[in-house]
Amino acid sequence: MSADTTAEEAATATVDDEISPDDGILAVDGLRKEFGGLVAVDDLSFAVQEQEILGFIGPNGAGKSTTFNCVTGTYPPTAGTVWYKGEEVTGTPPHEMVKRGMARTFQSFAPLEDRSVLKNVALSMMNDNLVTMDGLLGEFHEEARAICERVGLGDRLHQTPAELPHAGMLRLELGRALGTDPDLLLVDEPFAGLSGPEVESVSDLLLELRDEGMTLVVVDHNMRGLLQLIDRAIVINFGSLLAEGSPDEITNNPEVQEAYLGGGLE
Amino acid sequence: MATLSVALTIIVQAAMISALYALIAIGFTLIFGVGGVLNLAHGATITMGAFSAYYAGQLGLGIPGAILASVAIPALFAGLLYLGMVKRLEEEPIMVMITTLVVSVVIEQAIVVFEGTTNRSLPQLIEGQFSIAGATFQNLLGVMFVVSWIIIGLLFLFVNYTKTGKGILAVSMSHKGASLVGIKSSRINLITWIIAGAFAGIAGLFLGSWLTASFAMGQAQLVLSFSIVVVGGIGSIRGSVIGAYLIGFLEIATTNLVSSSLQGLAPLVVLVVVLLVKPEGLFGREFAE
Amino acid sequence: MTDNSKSRLRLLLGQLNPLGLPLRQKIGVFGLAFLIALPLLVSLPVVGQFVVMILPASSWELGLYNVAAALFFAMFAMSWDAVSGYTGEISFGHGLFFAVGGYTSAMLNMGHGLSPWVSVLGGVLLAAVAGVMIGVPALRVEGPYLSLVTLVAPLILLQLFIFMSDIFGGEQGLSNPENLVGLGFVSNYFLALGLFVAVFALLWALTRSNTGSILTAIREDEDAVSAAGLSKAKFKIFAFVLSGAIGGLAGAVYVHTPVGSPTPSELMSVIVNVEVIIAAVLGGMGTIVGAAVGGLFVAMLPDYLNLVEFTVPVIGKSISEMSFFLFAIVTLFLLNIFPGGVLRWGIALGRRATGRDGGKEGMAADGGQSPEDTGTNPVAQTMERYQEYYDNMFGGDDE
Numbered sequence: 001m002s003a004d005t006t007a008e009e010a011a012t013a014t015v016d017d018e019i020s021p022d023d024g025i026l027a028v029d030g031l032r033k034e035f036g037g038l039v040a041v042d043d044l045s046f047a048v049q050e051q052e053i054l055g056f057i058g059p060n061g062a063g064k065s066t067t068f069n070c071v072t073g074t075y076p077p078t079a080g081t082v083w084y085k086g087e088e089v090t091g092t093p094p095h096e097m098v099k100r101g102m103a104r105t106f107q108s109f110a111p112l113e114d115r116s117v118l119k120n121v122a123l124s125m126m127n128d129n130l131v132t133m134d135g136l137l138g139e140f141h142e143e144a145r146a147i148c149e150r151v152g153l154g155d156r157l158h159q160t161p162a163e164l165p166h167a168g169m170l171r172l173e174l175g176r177a178l179g180t181d182p183d184l185l186l187v188d189e190p191f192a193g194l195s196g197p198e199v200e201s202v203s204d205l206l207l208e209l210r211d212e213g214m215t216l217v218v219v220d221h222n223m224r225g226l227l228q229l230i231d232r233a234i235v236i237n238f239g240s241l242l243a244e245g246s247p248d249e250i251t252n253n254p255e256v257q258e259a260y261l262g263g264g265l266e
Numbered sequence: 267m268a269t270l271s272v273a274l275t276i277i278v279q280a281a282m283i284s285a286l287y288a289l290i291a292i293g294f295t296l297i298f299g300v301g302g303v304l305n306l307a308h309g310a311t312i313t314m315g316a317f318s319a320y321y322a323g324q325l326g327l328g329i330p331g332a333i334l335a336s337v338a339i340p341a342l343f344a345g346l347l348y349l350g351m352v353k354r355l356e357e358e359p360i361m362v363m364i365t366t367l368v369v370s371v372v373i374e375q376a377i378v379v380f381e382g383t384t385n386r387s388l389p390q391l392i393e394g395q396f397s398i399a400g401a402t403f404q405n406l407l408g409v410m411f412v413v414s415w416i417i418i419g420l421l422f423l424f425v426n427y428t429k430t431g432k433g434i435l436a437v438s439m440s441h442k443g444a445s446l447v448g449i450k451s452s453r454i455n456l457i458t459w460i461i462a463g464a465f466a467g468i469a470g471l472f473l474g475s476w477l478t479a480s481f482a483m484g485q486a487q488l489v490l491s492f493s494i495v496v497v498g499g500i501g502s503i504r505g506s507v508i509g510a511y512l513i514g515f516l517e518i519a520t521t522n523l524v525s526s527s528l529q530g531l532a533p534l535v536v537l538v539v540v541l542l543v544k545p546e547g548l549f550g551r552e553f554a555e
Numbered sequence: 556m557t558d559n560s561k562s563r564l565r566l567l568l569g570q571l572n573p574l575g576l577p578l579r580q581k582i583g584v585f586g587l588a589f590l591i592a593l594p595l596l597v598s599l600p601v602v603g604q605f606v607v608m609i610l611p612a613s614s615w616e617l618g619l620y621n622v623a624a625a626l627f628f629a630m631f632a633m634s635w636d637a638v639s640g641y642t643g644e645i646s647f648g649h650g651l652f653f654a655v656g657g658y659t660s661a662m663l664n665m666g667h668g669l670s671p672w673v674s675v676l677g678g679v680l681l682a683a684v685a686g687v688m689i690g691v692p693a694l695r696v697e698g699p700y701l702s703l704v705t706l707v708a709p710l711i712l713l714q715l716f717i718f719m720s721d722i723f724g725g726e727q728g729l730s731n732p733e734n735l736v737g738l739g740f741v742s743n744y745f746l747a748l749g750l751f752v753a754v755f756a757l758l759w760a761l762t763r764s765n766t767g768s769i770l771t772a773i774r775e776d777e778d779a780v781s782a783a784g785l786s787k788a789k790f791k792i793f794a795f796v797l798s799g800a801i802g803g804l805a806g807a808v809y810v811h812t813p814v815g816s817p818t819p820s821e822l823m824s825v826i827v828n829v830e831v832i833i834a835a836v837l838g839g840m841g842t843i844v845g846a847a848v849g850g851l852f853v854a855m856l857p858d859y860l861n862l863v864e865f866t867v868p869v870i871g872k873s874i875s876e877m878s879f880f881l882f883a884i885v886t887l888f889l890l891n892i893f894p895g896g897v898l899r900w901g902i903a904l905g906r907r908a909t910g911r912d913g914g915k916e917g918m919a920a921d922g923g924q925s926p927e928d929t930g931t932n933p934v935a936q937t938m939e940r941y942q943e944y945y946d947n948m949f950g951g952d953d954e
Contacts, residue, residue: 098784106782112775115768123772124783126765130793140765180784304699351891359699360645361890364836367647367829368887375880485825489710492703531714534707542692545700 103182124179284514293462299501309484315470344463499547611858629850636846643774656803682803690795728818839896
């Protein structure tokens, strides 16, 4: 099954407003988040198909981060339902979501500054057990090392985050998320501040991950690196759904063009 | 008739002593609001003020000398404490807490060494009593009340109408924002600490005069200040005043009406409850790292 | 035990071979050996006199007594470090647990006739409950606010004590409960030492394992911990409960020896809260070892100062009268010079002295692994040895 067919099916499946739990690995129905008087997310509904790379696009302030904070459990939504792998998970705390297989990177890069890259990744691999003999003998280091190499930090294993360049920090974020062995990975604004070759390199990594069975949702406000990467896109603005479809479809969508200051999207 | 007189005594006493509590709490909350650190030596600063006045009296400098000493020495000390230790540790509030805690022990122990643990009497500021509706109170209390409110009033004017004062408000709201408009936060911090030290010193003078001076007199005050500041809201002068009256009344009422051995308990319980339910207090902001 | 854990245990025990340890650990083992041999040493003819001179006492019995008291305090300091040094939630009222453990145990023993061993258990349990009661608010309030809660908790307890002094014995405290091992100096000394070693071993193993990394991660960035799939609430409460239980254990056993008794001045002094923080911070927060060393030092320094009869000229007071004051000043001084604690400084110094400088000083706070695992410093060597053994045993494959 090619990625195109999946995207087409997805586009038709979500035309009707009703989202049901089985619509995808992640299904969100009527998500609403209010902060006092401010409505950040306004009855948003969408579904993420297994093994697709979904782009979540919108201008700054559109509510992308808020949506994902609600989905990943950072805070509960004011209203609406979130299903993951068919089960309702609305309001489940973040560490639970991670245990269920949903991982995320942080746009603002929050690594642990007091330890090396290797140990940062190793933390993600630790079990949620209080008393354990694990770790006394340096377990996990082999596996953590493998992940670091995977994300391109193989030669920086023992550096601290402070010593990493910007691209390295992003890779570390990916490494930490991968350490939790996720089925669904939410990547928050990865391409900001990356050079052309770095964008390509990260995109290749994400594609590899998808080919190995992972589902990816990539959030960004900038279309540049995103369009070649994603199978399908959801565009939101002012907290609600603006458009949905394949990259070509949304590029040619007049409302989307208008949202980005009327005109070309590159 | 007796109950009315008791109630009146309680109310008036609480009203007057709370003004002093407010003065102490304001210093504490300013330091926290402006610098983001808890100055655990604040209580010891009060003690320092009391003993400075005591020594001034011993040296024959009379009342004016005692007043001057009780203000100047703690203020100087507070400024030095800031410059010497706290400023270096501004990024680590924990170390500041620990350091100021140890400093308070040093001060108190120094007093134990030189004066022992007995209480000392300070030079009498004002003699005599006055009465309201049949209940009598010491003139000293009245003076305490008036002076405290005058100082609070002056502070209010200072903070709202002078450049430096407004700088204090600005830094207390946002360090970054303040520095962006050119306010030097280290200077503001220093001024804040000096003011807090001076206030603590005056409070020490009054407390020592009213009760007596002893090495541990600042400890109870420090704890009381915690409660007041948390209830009123960190960084809020208004909150400190209102909080001081709330806590002051609560404390006086509890010790007079329920049992004197419960001294200090009510403010503590209030503190814990507020921390758990609404940590920002009445007028404060969320503590943001 | 499965094959896997059997061989891991063997591996772990193999690593404990004293000859193969890095220098600083050798020093620790030596110190431990010294403590174990102490009662024997003081009874030897010539050596005994010399040893007694080192101890802060005028006789060997008093010396053992003081060291035993210091060991209890060191246990208490380690319990503080386990929560505050690791998770960064600074407890300013840790004496609470010591007091709860001590008083509960004393009251169970005397009021209800339970054997001292059972009473101690009761003391530990109640202290653990106290840990929960502090730990739960810790989830809701942060930083200095939490420290205020911890500062205030023992004050409230003290007030309750005074208020209900008929039950708790008020200022005088309760009379002495039964002793666990009788009145012998040596037997009580070994009780204290044995407990100290057990507590040390437990905390050391815990903090060097993943749990330690997770606790320090909580201090560093709580969101990162959640993002790693770990429940920060669970670990935070665990840290408080563990810390409370151990603090309570120290207090409970303490009152059942001649060294301590259930009085407010011994169990509930405001000063002990400060002292335990000083002990752990001076020694080095977040290392357990630092707290142990710092605890012993802080407990014995006043004893040493008390022995000094020298009178300071101008002031006209003797050193022993000023001991606590001097102690505070010395602490302030040391805090300024060694903000990371003496232990870290000592280790860095040792590395430089032996020419094995990894470049960066400073231990990563989960106890012994510096970020620079390259080069020839002892930490890196140990790490690589672990790695080799691990690879050899499991053929270097994953899972």
